[in-house]
Amino acid sequence: MRVNPxxxxxHGRAVRVQQAVHAAxxxxxxxxxxxxxxxxxxxxxxxxxxxxxxxxxxDLNQLLADVAVARMRPQGPPDTGTVRGDLTAWAEEYLEESxxxxxxxxxxxxxxxxxxxxxxxxxxxxxxxxxxxxLERARHRGEDVPDLEDVIDLVLAPxxxxxxxxxxxxxxxxxxxLTDRLFERDA
Amino acid sequence: MRVNPxxxxxHGRAVRVQQAVHAAxxxxxxxxxxxxxxxxxxxxxxxxxxxxxxxxxxDLNQLLADVAVARMRPQGPPDTGTVRGDLTAWAEEYLEESxxxxxxxxxxxxxxxxxxxxxxxxxxxxxxxxxxxxLERARHRGEDVPDLEDVIDLVLAPxxxxxxxxxxxxxxxxxxxLTDRLFERDA
Numbered sequence: 001m002r003v004n005p006x007x008x009x010x011h012g013r014a015v016r017v018q019q020a021v022h023a024a025x026x027x028x029x030x031x032x033x034x035x036x037x038x039x040x041x042x043x044x045x046x047x048x049x050x051x052x053x054x055x056x057x058x059d060l061n062q063l064l065a066d067v068a069v070a071r072m073r074p075q076g077p078p079d080t081g082t083v084r085g086d087l088t089a090w091a092e093e094y095l096e097e098s099x100x101x102x103x104x105x106x107x108x109x110x111x112x113x114x115x116x117x118x119x120x121x122x123x124x125x126x127x128x129x130x131x132x133x134x135l136e137r138a139r140h141r142g143e144d145v146p147d148l149e150d151v152i153d154l155v156l157a158p159x160x161x162x163x164x165x166x167x168x169x170x171x172x173x174x175x176x177x178l179t180d181r182l183f184e185r186d187a
Numbered sequence: 188m189r190v191n192p193x194x195x196x197x198h199g200r201a202v203r204v205q206q207a208v209h210a211a212x213x214x215x216x217x218x219x220x221x222x223x224x225x226x227x228x229x230x231x232x233x234x235x236x237x238x239x240x241x242x243x244x245x246d247l248n249q250l251l252a253d254v255a256v257a258r259m260r261p262q263g264p265p266d267t268g269t270v271r272g273d274l275t276a277w278a279e280e281y282l283e284e285s286x287x288x289x290x291x292x293x294x295x296x297x298x299x300x301x302x303x304x305x306x307x308x309x310x311x312x313x314x315x316x317x318x319x320x321x322l323e324r325a326r327h328r329g330e331d332v333p334d335l336e337d338v339i340d341l342v343l344a345p346x347x348x349x350x351x352x353x354x355x356x357x358x359x360x361x362x363x364x365l366t367d368r369l370f371e372r373d374a
Contacts, residue, residue, distance in 0.1 A: 061299075111351055112248075112299030124352030153345040153365070160352070161344035164298055165311030178340070 020046040021053060025067045034105055037064070065113020068106040069122050077130045083138035083145050084183050087155065090134065091175035095159050099170055104163050111164070127156055146182055154182045207233040208240060212254045221292055224251070252300020255293040256309050264317045270325035270332050271370055274342065277321065278362035282346050286357055291350055298351070314343055333369055341369045 024045035028037055039060055043050040057063040078089035097103045113119040128148070135145045155178045162170050171177075211232035215224055226247055230237040244250040265276035284290050300306040315335070322332045342365045349357050358364075 108298055111295055120352050121354070127352070152348070154341070157344040157348035158340035161339070161347050165307050165314070165347070167308070 017046075017048055017052060017056070021048065021057075021063070022067050022070060025063065029102075034064075039063075061109070062113045062119070064109040065119035068109040068113070069119050069126070071106055077134050079137070083134060083143050084179070086134040086138070087131075087146075087151065087182070088176055088179040090130065091155050091159065091179050094156070095163075095170065095175040098159070098163050099167070104167055107160065107163060128152065131156070150182060155179055204233075204235055204239060204243070208235065208244075208250070209254050209257060212250065216289075221251075226250075248296070249300045249306070251296040252306035255296040255300070256306050256313070258293055264321050266324070270321060270330050271366070273321040273325070274318075274333075274338065274369070275363055275366040277317065278342050278346065278366050281343070282350075282357065282362040285346070285350050286354070291354055294347065294350060315339065318343070337369060342366055 021042060024042045025037065028041060028045060037060065039050050039053050042063070043053050046053075053063060057066060078086050078093065080086050080089055098107055107123075110119050110123045131148055131151050135148060135151070138145045155175075158178055159170070159175065162174070208229060211229045212224065215228060215232060224247065226237050226240050229250070230240050233240075240250060244253060265273050265280065267273050267276055285294055294310075297306050297310045318335055318338050322335060322338070325332045342362075345365055346357075346362065349361070
């Protein structure tokens with residue numbers, strides 16, 4: 001197999017297509033709302049053929065799921081100096097971002113995309129990795145840290161469940177209350 | 188306004204259409220899988236016009252969400268004699284039903300259906316009502332019962348989160364472990 005490192009085009013072009021299509025989705029969604037999104041409109045704004053979108057993403061649901069996953073913050077998780085501070089700040093930030101109508105739509109797209117569950121799985125992996133970073137950092141500082149599975153069950157799961165199935169019923173202090181419970185069990 | 192109790196047709200017909208369409212969805216899904224479902228195929232099998240389906244359900248996603256909600260058990264929740272026994276049996280049953288590929292698809296349809304979140308909200312209300320029945324029954328027996336919100340946060344939410352975002356990672360004893368935690372906190 002010949003590899004030509006001088007020719008970055010295919011990769012560069014794939015990245016440019018993805019960036020243009022994602023930007024078009026975000027822009028149309030912000031201006032006209034989710035209901036108005038269609039593949040031809042997105043393709044026109046992104047300057048690509050609709051067939052490019054269908055070939056790469058399959059359908060609109062899968063494209064929206066991909067945008068939802070990509071939207072998750074590229075920055076590291078909060079770094080406050082203690083694991084309890086980090087997890088509380090992270091839970092508050094997660095709740096604030098996801099409880100808005102747009103945040104809820106992103107969560108929903110992640111669940112609805114692809115029959116193979118790949119976008120929901122990536123979302124789950126991503127959340128698990130962020131929590132893992134905070135716990136690992138605290139372990140290096142010599143702190144006692146809660147179990148990763150308990151953080152998922154006791155803090156992340158109730159926030160996500162309520163956003164998806166009982167929107168509007170999340171009290172503003174929910175993130176802090178759930179994190180407090182995680183640490184009070186261990187005390 | 189005139190009401191003619193002798194003429195149950197509109198209501199009766201609406202019910203018959205719903206039953207025929209729901210049955211067609213379940214049958215096509217069981218035979219050919221979810222990916223093969225289209226409104227024209229469902230309409231043909233149910234013996235109605237596709238326009239009847241579009242008028243009543245909006246689109247395929249919303250119809251699937253409606254079938255998913257209707258599938259939730261019409262029977263009462265488990266009745267074992269103690270609130271801990273009831274909640275454990277209910278959590279085990281819920282996990283078993285929802286963790287299968289079909290169960291996961293139903294949960295996903297409930298989340299994905301309708302932009303107004305109505306099917307997810309109905310799913311959330313339904314789960315809340317079932318838990319409420321078990322708690323109320325135990326209160327009448329004079330038992331100490333856990334808080335409804337705690338049952339949702341500590342038992343239901345982790346099961347639903349893991350089915351949606353980490354399928355395949357649910358250990359078989361998860362339902363019992365989560366219910367044990369709910370009661371051990373209160374001990």
